[in-house]
Amino acid sequence: MPFLITDGCILCDACVRACPNHGIRRGEAIYVIDRDSCTECVGFFNKPQCARVCPMDCCVLDPRLDLTEEALFERAMALHAGSDTQPTLTAETSHFRKAAGRRRAAAGPAAPQPEGVVPPSLPTTRRSVSWVGEIVRQWLGGRSQES
Numbered sequence: 720m721p722f723l724i725t726d727g728c729i730l731c732d733a734c735v736r737a738c739p740n741h742g743i744r745r746g747e748a749i750y751v752i753d754r755d756s757c758t759e760c761v762g763f764f765n766k767p768q769c770a771r772v773c774p775m776d777c778c779v780l781d782p783r784l785d786l787t788e789e790a791l792f793e794r795a796m797a798l799h800a801g802s803d804t805q806p807t808l809t810a811e812t813s814h815f816r817k818a819a820g821r822r823r824a825a826a827g828p829a830a831p832q833p834e835g836v837v838p839p840s841l842p843t844t845r846r847s848v849s850w851v852g853e854i855v856r857q858w859l860g861g862r863s864q865e866s
């Protein structure tokens with residue numbers, strides 16, 4: 720969800736300088752965020768910089784638009800095409816990846832597999848068939864020796 724600025728804005732200018740996409744400008748009464756320029760900072764920071772620096776907590780997510788990391792990153796790539804500073808996707812530059820890393824850490828290490836347990840080489844039904852075949856072979860072998 721891209722960000723928007725609410726009425727509490729005091730025109731301090733901090734968010735303008737913090738936005739990696741230069742997507743914030745002064746509106747008629749308060750500052751405004753260009754929705755097409757907001758990438759939730761994906762590509763550059765794992766925290767929305769406008770919200771981080773705003774002293775009034777008036778940079779908030781716009782619930783009307785939900786974009787994936789892929790879509791936001793593509794937007795960042797387009798916005799910075801030809802620029803010396805290119806966006807990247809890491810846990811340091813995407814809040815999606817940072818959150819995924821946290822979830823993995825909270826889940827803990829994967830459960831270890833017990834050692835020395837060798838799975839049966841054949842499913843039970845195939846082993847049964849194999850046993851029956853062996854008995855028949857032995858029986859036939861006995862009969863051929865008798866005759």
Ligand code: SF4
Pocket residue numbers: 721722737738739740741742743752756757758759760761767768769770778
């Ligand atoms: S979330 Fe990031 S990209 Fe979006 S307006 Fe704020 S500083 Fe700019």
Ligand code: SF4
Pocket residue numbers: 724727728729730731732733734735750769772773774775776777778
């Ligand atoms: S940082 Fe907050 S108060 Fe300052 S201009 Fe931006 S939105 Fe307004």
